Amino acid sequence: MKSPELLLTNLNRVVRELRGAITYLEDDDLTAQMDSVIRRLFLAELLATEQVIAIGGSQGAGKTTLVRLMYDLHKTEESPEKGWLPANAGRGESMSVLVLEDDSVDKAQGYLRVLKEHPNLPGHFRIVEHQATSEAEFREACCGNLQGVMLAVLKVPRRFCRHNGQGFMLMPGYEPVHEENQSWQTLMRQALVACSGRVIVTDEIRLANASQLAIQRDLHASHLAGTDSLVIVTKTEDYADAPLKLQELRLSAAEAFDIAPERREALILCTGSSESSVELWRPQLIQALATVRESTAVSRERQLQQLEQLLSHDLNYTLAGIRSKFALHAAAEQSIGYQNIQEALEVFDLARDSLREEYKRGLRESLKRHHDGAAASMDDLLMKNHEGVFNKLTGIFDTVTEKHVSLAGDIKRAWAKPGNYLDSHINELGKLTSSKLGAPQAFIDHLKPDDHTSNKVARLGYSDEQNQPTEWSKVTPDTLKNLAVVFYPDRDDEGLAGKFNKEMFRSLKLLPAMTLEFARIGSLFPEVFGINSNSLQPFDGGDGVAAAERIQNDFSALQKVGSNVVKGIALMLAVDVAADGHIDTIPALFDALGIGGGTAGMSMAGAATGMVAIGMLTYSVLKEVDRQDRHTRNHALSVLSQFKEHYQAHYLEQFDVLMDQVRARIRDSLTVRYRLDEVLMRRDRIAKALADVTSLRLDLQDEIGARARPLLA
Known part of the structure; x- marks a missing residue:
């Protein structure tokens, strides 16, 4: 990343969450340390985005x-x-x-x-x-x-x-x-x-x-x-x-x-x-x-070194103090129920963190491919519309505003030239979920960077070429039974409650991948979440009505496409599959959630829209770089890099938001099952906030290291 500071927004969000969580520890010194770190991180984000x-x-x-x-x-x-x-x-x-x-x-x-x-x-x-x-x-x-x-x-x-x-x-x-x-x-x-x-x-x-x-x-x-x-x-x-x-x-x-x-x-x-x-x-x-106004390579290196020092020393020192104080509080309660919840959350967290690393690698690679294609297109557009003697002569009477609007249009065209990035992102999600959930080999073979077939049903991978249902091998009936135990605290299916064995943990490990699969479904059918599939922005008034027909056409083809994956997602989203056994198709799932008409009816569905609604990113990037005065070519190529980096930061943040929703569901359901009080909720909030801040701190330090290496060479 040329601008690792883009990741500060997400880091600052979780640091503030940790600040709220540690009120439970009742330590004024820790609170003061946190406020000092928050001020410095806030200032770092502000000065990275403003002139x-x-x-x-x-x-x-x-x-x-x-x-x-x-x-x-x-x-x-x-x-x-x-x-x-x-x-x-x-x-x-x-x-x-x-x-x-x-x-x-x-x-x-x-x-x-x-x-x-x-x-x-x-x-x-x-x-x-x-x-x-x-x-x-x-x-x-x-x-x-x-x-x-x-x-x-x-x-x-x-x-x-x-x-x-x-x-x-x-x-x-x-x-x-x-x-x-x-x-x-x-x-x-x-x-x-x-x-x-x-x-x-x-x-x-x-x-x-x-x-x-x-x-x-x-x-x-x-x-x-x-x-x-x-x-x-x-x-x-x-x-x-x-x-x-x-x-x-x-x-x-x-x-x-x-x-x-x-x-x-x-x-x-x-x-x-x-x-x-x-x-x-x-x-x-x-x-x-x-x-x-312009930063030199030396000043940029100094900025990165200073930010790295803030993360590795000041923030890390404060986190160590919180961990130490938290450990003293946490040692007080070690009931069986608490141990089961902690083990379940640790299994989920490890699977989520592993999946996040794979997702980040795939995201980087696919965005680099898209960016390289856009940069090649930008070169052609610069030569055609902005550079050379002919363009200088014909544009001699153009105002600065007219030139800027023309360049902004060409930048948007260049970014769009390799295709809609959402399609590439859907394939990246498919690569991860198909591997983790045991998709049929025929589906995996179709996941190529340039394979953006318009047949959404086929891209799901829940049926074969003869439209016969195909199961994803790792989501079995036993998996569904285990997930029902986790997510429905009032039920004790076949005495499984409390038996957190290897099979139960194996089912919990699948939840991060199932969460991404839900995001993949939403990305294939954006209208369901109230997102225009062309602009990738929320529907405006009557546009939603016009989309209803397209939704129904898509869903009619899906009525017979059933899958245990869909049942598992339904359980995760608080739809009782046992009580509503027919919920094994996507239309039935969205019907039960109340999101088939273009509005997200529950928190996780709302969170999933972030993976889809990327239309405003173009506007936000152009608005940000609009305030920088640069030579045309450097400016244009810089904007394309900004696109790539904004997309990466956006998708990683949405990944975290989605996983947070599922983790909270696990914690809340098991807390009710074991009848534990609010102390557990407060303690888990600190544990999770500490883990989130640490993860995002390391993300940012990794990007700073990657960015700084060429400067130091």
Whole structure:
């Protein structure tokens, strides 16, 4: 992956789930550690997806004053000591402040992004943004005095950025790390490296003072070397008529921050606070900012190293503390029922984790094939529509917007050229489920990358060429009997309850593959889940009615196609096969679930739609890269890589969501069977959250390692 940070969204989701789960442990120190890690991971995700330029420098250099002058904040406040960002003369913030340019505001307004418990889901946390109740509350948050605040955001009218939603990260003062400032200095250094560009603020005193100069040189050596950072020398208004003095200051700044002579004109700017000075440097700043937006290979390597350090050290250290405390709590209860539940969940978890690794490998390979085909098509389209003398002449009067729309259209066409990726994904699912569930060899032989037959019934593999039912050998009547014991706590079929033997565990091992098989069925019949099979987006109003006919046509061909696999899925989805013995065909299954009319009627069916509804991914990728200004060819090929990476991150997240649904069904059913109280639920929630965070942490570290290796070669 070129952008491993795409996996942060899923990791952050499960880290917040763990934060809610550990309230059961009643340990304030662990909670504080978790909140610190959550803040850092949240910031990593934010800065990986948004175009934000850091404004850093030592304490008192004039960073806050610079931002105040950039957006005329001093003109709308009662006094310099009040307002959103008061003039603090070296008594600055201990938290970074995101200054976000937003077309929806006409004056500065403070917001807080806060870690809060969900009002409808006690013990579950999310990060929400709300408007600051007052300037005083916003200032308190900037000083780190408000619990739960992940980030302070000052929204301002657009003035310096090319696109809505871009902005600046105003940093606390850079200083040597000691015990008292370690938490916020570490966070500040992370943000400084992770931002897409850097502005460093200094002044005449700091360029002349030996100790301050040492701090600035440490800042440069540790975090800026190899990058094009813009250096701003503040408080120079008194030298407006002294060009030699200004030149002397620029030379001092160039030496302090190791700026090559040929780059000094573009990367060093002198500013002042007088009105005439502000009018002079504002347009110069707009021009200079364009030179610091692009990351270099060195800065990118530094970003990946820092993220890897956050995962392997900070997050891992916190997880170790939680495991230790959790082990002390868990040792208290070891009933037979608890042991049976833990064994059942461990069997499921091992099978799920093994299947996830196979799924991830297949997903990577199929997406690479699709991407390579799209890239070849993109080359042809670039030559035809965007490159060469003829295109330059014919497009000379096109606006930037027209050129962008034309390129975006060609990118979408290139991605679609190898075919609908959903078809490839269906085949990847089929390869996994057919192997795990014992599909007939004839079906396995048809699973080729280029075999996208339009006969959906044939692609299911539940009947042969003569339309006779074929069974998948590993899903036997005994398997169904065992699954009924697991999922129906009020029944004790033939005294099997409590007998968690090898046969029972063998049945439990099949559940992850059966879950993917349910997703494969849904992918073949997307209309059933309310997804348009052409756009792969949810139906809009009357479109659902138009799809009903297609659903009925598909289902009429499936009425006689029965399978033990379908019965097993029905049990997993809380459909009592024993009470409704006829539920062995797909139409009967969907009928029983109430999802045959285009709406998902239960949680797992809803989760399965994520495997199908991929139509919005194209829009989201194009929207994200729209804010990056690049050369046409590099831009186009970068977008195609983004498609591949977004698809991979999306499908892995949906895999986890689906498996979570089934695991919860196992746990809940067995908890009722053994009449265990809520303590088990809380304990299992911690155990599962720990496992999820560990798994996704390793996923991300694996992608960082794969991405970093070429950079280090």
